[in-house]
Amino acid sequence: MMHRSSPVSSAAASAPARPFATPELIGDHPLVQQLRALVTRVARTDATVLIEGESGTGKEVAARMIHAASVRSEQPFIAVNCGAIPAELLESEMFGHERGSFTGAVGSRAGMFQLAHRGTIFLDEIGEMSAALQVKLLRVLQEQEVRPVGSDRTLKVDVRVVAATNKDLEREVAAGRFREDLYYRLNVVPVSMPPLRERRSDIPVLVEHFLTKLVARHGREAMHLTEEAMVHLWEYAWPGNVRQLENAVERLVILAEGPAIRSDDLPASMRNFISRSAIPDLHVSEDGVDLNRVVEDFENGLIGKAMTRTRGNKQAAARLLGLNRTTLVAKLRRREDMGGMALACA
Numbered sequence: 553m554m555h556r557s558s559p560v561s562s563a564a565a566s567a568p569a570r571p572f573a574t575p576e577l578i579g580d581h582p583l584v585q586q587l588r589a590l591v592t593r594v595a596r597t598d599a600t601v602l603i604e605g606e607s608g609t610g611k612e613v614a615a616r617m618i619h620a621a622s623v624r625s626e627q628p629f630i631a632v633n634c635g636a637i638p639a640e641l642l643e644s645e646m647f648g649h650e651r652g653s654f655t656g657a658v659g660s661r662a663g664m665f666q667l668a669h670r671g672t673i674f675l676d677e678i679g680e681m682s683a684a685l686q687v688k689l690l691r692v693l694q695e696q697e698v699r700p701v702g703s704d705r706t707l708k709v710d711v712r713v714v715a716a717t718n719k720d721l722e723r724e725v726a727a728g729r730f731r732e733d734l735y736y737r738l739n740v741v742p743v744s745m746p747p748l749r750e751r752r753s754d755i756p757v758l759v760e761h762f763l764t765k766l767v768a769r770h771g772r773e774a775m776h777l778t779e780e781a782m783v784h785l786w787e788y789a790w791p792g793n794v795r796q797l798e799n800a801v802e803r804l805v806i807l808a809e810g811p812a813i814r815s816d817d818l819p820a821s822m823r824n825f826i827s828r829s830a831i832p833d834l835h836v837s838e839d840g841v842d843l844n845r846v847v848e849d850f851e852n853g854l855i856g857k858a859m860t861r862t863r864g865n866k867q868a869a870a871r872l873l874g875l876n877r878t879t880l881v882a883k884l885r886r887r888e889d890m891g892g893m894a895l896a897c898a
């Protein structure tokens with residue numbers, strides 16, 4: 553009889569944290585609607601799924617949705633983080649081991665594949681798997697059986713595989729870091745998670761969703777974002793995607809006076825972010841451009857806006873622009889000398 557006694561498993565591999573919470577992908581953006589439809593469709597099958605997307609885009613949410621909507625939903629969902637388990641332990645984590653098969657293997661132990669029998673295994677950060685283990689995984693997928701480390705017997709397993717990666721696996725294959733045959737075996741149904749910056753129209757609903765949830769969790773009165781604060785969140789680049797947005801909302805719920813969350817409550821990195829869309833689309837024509845002139849025009853524009861916004865208060869305008877007052881004054885004087893710019897409010 554196999555039993556689990558490894559000290560290394562708990563942090564890296566986990567059963568559902570909240571078994572009763574139905575995972576859901578919030579959002580109305582067409583990309584998210586398509587995603588939900590795709591997830592629902594593949595959930596009805598046993599097809600292997602490869603989920604690609606940047607960090608925090610909801611890859612694990614999608615994997616849990618696929619499991620929850622499948623005929624396997626009453627069976628285990630086992631997540632293995634291939635990037636968090638040391639390479640030399642991952643094989644025994646996945647396939648189990650026999651007693652005495654390596655130093656420290658005091659008893660025999662079932663691997664994640666055996667634990668996921670009849671259910672779903674979620675192979676997270678699959679791009680981190682060593683070349684040696686990639687070969688073994690490919691064999692498991694083809695034969696539907698695992699061989700525990702140190703054992704001469706194989707065990708049949710009935711497991712649905714969902715893998716995820718935040719790397720571009722196709723590029724990893726081209727670079728020789730990921731086996732092409734395994735890539736094709738996994739990539740039967742590709743699911744691509746859009747980054748948050750490509751579905752900005754979902755930011756308000758996501759904020760609303762997280763506000764409701766987190767206000768309750770932290771025992772605060774209902775809160776809302778002012779329009780101005782929302783504009784900053786809308787413009788921001790969100791390199792950490794939905795997870796970063798959720799963390800930002802949590803910080804606001806804890807720290808803002810409320811009930812209205814204003815721009816001043818936002819971290820400086822979000823308040824002072826200049827989105828790419830604020831930078832005009834410039835072209836270099838056949839005749840070339842005068843770079844200094846274009847940069848100067850752009851600078852003049854921003855200085856003018858800052859001076860207008862602060863009603864000509866140079867100290868405040870300098871702060872908005874991240875300059876010290878002396879630098880701003882020097883720039884303003886240069887403009888006046890050139891007779892170029894009328895800063896009406898100065």
Ligand SMILES: Nc1ncnc2c1ncn2[C@@H]1O[C@H](COP(=O)(O)OP(=O)(O)OP(=O)(O)O)[C@@H](O)[C@H]1O
Nearest residue numbers: 576577578606607608609610611612613718794795
């Ligand atoms: N569309 C969404 N709707 C609601 N919550 C979401 C959505 N996308 C992500 N989340 C939430 O964002 C957090 C991160 O999601 P998840 O762990 O699935 O991301 P991930 O893609 O696996 O990230 P990583 O690559 O860093 O592991 C979770 O708290 C999840 O609930």
Ligand SMILES: [Mg+2]
Nearest residue numbers: 608611612676
């Ligand atoms: Mg994840």
